[in-house]
Amino acid sequence: MFVDQIKVYARAGKGGDGSMHFHRGKFRPKGGPDGGDGGRGGDIVLLVDSSTNSLRQYFFNAKLIAEDGKKGGGNMCTGISAEEVIYKVPSGTVISKVVEEEDPETGEIVTRYEPFADLTEVGQRFVLCKGGKGGKGNIHFKTSTHQAPREFTPGEDGEESYFHFELRSIxxxxxxxxxxxxxxxxxxxxxxxxxxxxxxxxxxxxxxxxxxxxxxxxxxxxxxxxxxxxxxxxxxxxxxxxxxxxxxxxxxxxxxxxxxxxxxxxxxxxxxxxxxxxxxxxxxxxxxxxxxxxxxxxxxxxxxxxxxxxxxxxxxxxxxxxxxxxxxxxxxxxxxxxxxxxxxxxx
Missing domain, CATH: 3.40.50.300 (P-loop containing nucleotide triphosphate hydrolases)
Incomplete structure (x- = not known):
């Protein structure tokens, strides 16, 4: 089966949350904050590959999902960042972002396609969705007057959207x-x-x-x-x-x-x-x-x-x-x- 256009949903990984943690040791029962940052979410990457000439694989799996980053740990340990996920596309693939808007006159939902990428060179890499940044641990909120911060930030959401893949032969x-x-x-x-x-x-x-x-x-x-x-x-x-x-x-x-x-x-x-x-x-x-x-x-x-x-x-x-x-x-x-x-x- 030859597929030369397909609508896919892509979601990059969410960044890991920062850690709210305090050092506890044998001789330091009330140590200071040492919560580490969260890891970065995984990117979704498209790779132009000469071994494929169709978008057939996305007909059976139209969801491109990357893993989330891991939460930060104590002792200022940064959470593990998720690996990027690579999806192969044939040379000549045109990527458009699918945008749905309400028509102010009719109230109907109108779909339009915003040009996003034109992948023509074999070996070309393109980040379709960037993973979210990891959150900050409570060690970043320590000051001279605020020595036991309980604040931390959650990880950022990864980019997500619907995309239209269209193959135009070269x-x-x-x-x-x-x-x-x-x-x-x-x-x-x-x-x-x-x-x-x-x-x-x-x-x-x-x-x-x-x-x-x-x-x-x-x-x-x-x-x-x-x-x-x-x-x-x-x-x-x-x-x-x-x-x-x-x-x-x-x-x-x-x-x-x-x-x-x-x-x-x-x-x-x-x-x-x-x-x-x-x-x-x-x-x-x-x-x-x-x-x-x-x-x-x-x-x-x-x-x-x-x-x-x-x-x-x-x-x-x-x-x-x-x-x-x-x-x-x-x-x-x-x-x-x-x-x-x-x-x-x-x-």
Whole structure:
């Protein structure tokens, strides 16, 4: 089960109470105050981990709780601080704080999301909720005129709130297009990813990210975004669930069935998908984009490629075939120049 958004409740640990204690010894039956401070409550920490690509674990456990700090002791002993609790999230997780307010006009409770964190780098740590500070023991309240203080302070409460976790896939380039345009096939031929491929719509129901190697220790990442349909910007066909994953792609590669094997017009399909992306996000519509005219090996595809060139004169078009590999070498060279990055080889 793939989960890319979830509401969770997080509560950091409460600080331990300070101690109200007086020293008692064999030769000091009425010693002074020696109550220690309480320990600090545990933090809740998010860690971006490369081994996870879903928020599935929070579907089964949507409560993130850290332990409280221990109470202070006598002889000025500080209570034990609770350890931080680390929860792993995939790269591309956006955190928002859930705020519920009453609408002054209608009296209804309105929920809004305040941007809180954007976790993109593997190994990145983020303190979601800080643990409370420990309380002060009675030794802190001793003065020259108040030598037997009975005052102490309780530990502070840890931070707590409801949060909305949303996964937005991160890739250098993303395949966008209608279902059955051949996006998954292209991803499987260009990278080591193994997406599910079948001859029916909506085979891909979740984003799939693959690594494309260019040689000489250079590589990039490609994302196969589930197929869009008309009305996706209005959330038709789970449109918003799919469209938000495109937001993290530096380059958009619009894949069309150049052969029109299902009786569809590739020019019209591209215009529709471009429109849906633009209506969803003006910023996204301005991102660099190119056309992959897939299934060029099928009869009638070349004529449609010419129509695409006539309609989109300023856009670079790559006639390719995910089935036979035709044109993929040229596409790979182009992607190397655009998204290829050198990586260090571990020895």
């Amino acid at each position: 890739a250098d380039a993303g395949f966008v297009g209608f279902p059955n345009a051949g996006k998954s096939t292209l991803l499987s031929k260009l990278s080591a990813a193994k997406p599910k491929i079948a001859n029916y719509p909506f085979t891909t129901l979740q984003p799939m990210v693959g690594v494309i190697h260019f040689g000489d220790h250079r590589r990039g990442t490609l994302a196969d975004i589930p197929g869009l349909i008309e009305g996706a910007h209005q959330n038709v066909g789970l449109g918003h669930d799919f469209l938000r994953h495109i937001m993290r792609c530096r380059i958009l590669l619009f894949v069309v069935d150049a052969a029109g094997t299902e009786g569809r017009d590739p020019v019209q399909d591209l215009e529709t998908v471009r429109k849906e992306v633009s209506l969803y996000s003006k910023e996204l519509s301005k991102r660099p984009w190119h056309i992959l005219a897939n299934k060029i090996d099928v009869e009638g595809a070349e004529a449609n490629v010419e129509r695409l060139k006539e309609r989109f004169k300023r856009v670079k078009i790559f006639p390719v075939s995910g089935e036979t590999g035709l044109g993929l070498d040229k596409l790979r060279d182009f992607l190397d120049k655009k998204i290829g990055q050198t990586f260090e080889v571990l020895k």
